[in-house]
Amino acid sequence: MTTEQKPIHSGLNAKTTATEALGNGDLAGKIAIVTGGYSGIGTETTRALAAAGATVIVPARSAEKAKRNLQGIAGVELAALDLLDPASIDRFVAGFLASGRPIHMLINSAGVMAAPLTRDGRGYESQFAANHLGHFRLTVKLWPALAKAGGARVVAVSSRGHRFSGVDFDDPNYERRAYDKWQAYGQSKTANALFALALDRRGKEAGVRAFSLHPGAILTDLIRHLDDDDFKRFGITRQPDGSFDLGPQNEREFKTVPQGAATSVWCATSLRLDGLGGVYCEDCDIAEAVPADYTGMAGVSPWACDPALAERLWALSEKLADCSLPE
DSSP states (O other): OOOOSSSSOOOOOOOOHHHHHHOOOOOOEEEEEETTSSSSSHHHHHHHHHHTTTTEEEEEEEEHHHHHHTTTTEEEEEEEEOOOOHHHHHHHHHHHTTTTTTOSSSEEOOOOOOOSOOBBBTSSSSSIIIIIIIIHHHHTTHHHHHHHHTTEEOOOOOOOGGGGOOOOOOOOTTTSSSSOEEEEEEEEHHHHHHHHHHHHHHHGTTTEEEEEEEOOOOOOOOGOOOOOOHHHHHEEEEEETTTEHHHHHHHHHHOOOHHHTTHHHHHOOOGGTOOOOOOEEETTEEEBBTTTTTTSSSBGGGGGSOOHHHHHOOOOOOOOOOOOOOO
């Protein structure tokens, strides 16, 4: 059984920052890996965990960008990783496992949003490959270090964008259907949530619990593929100087980067989640499960929290990523 998809009334909210989500938590001696930990909310996640005493390993596709963005943050280690390249993932994992260290927190935060159709070296659609399959392989390969921690958490950064689409199990890589960048993004974010649900079922006995989350609406480098039509779709106007007019509703809805990182940090560290797992969270709490036709802003849709779909995705992911958890 997984944790019930229902708020636990944590006392925190949408305005809580990553530092506030940690409270007085002491992470000295803890090891964290944060993919995408050098960009957007990933940088703030790294900063908060490191400030609480954790050693944070940040895998980076761009070493130069990572060094620049993380300059001055103590307790951070950089390593090379490209989530679209299985060989790169395996090299990163081999290097980490050779250190003999456990992993107490694995935060899979890296992602791409609404990108034009591109494919990795295997021919897989890039959003599904990077956002889901790359993290699937990374987590599975790091399993010995997660199990070694004697109590670890895996955090999958999903999105409210999961509402755009469930997983198309017959054609996940757009080989036969027309490509839609937002549908593809939604599929990958649904996959993040289902992955956490299936992983938690497998990891519970070993003390490895998994969570997924919506960080909130935040303007970061994740929007780099969006055009003016995309912004208009969400009621946002891009000004000639490159700034954004969010409009009254969006100004209330959008978060700062520290607020956007809060739920990732909360899922990775909160004592309120001890003994729980397999749930989708938002605003530093477990989210409500909502019906398929729900039109509100909060909650998780049925296709992103269904145990049967989670198991189906796990089987597909083992096949596409060509890896599985050790027996």
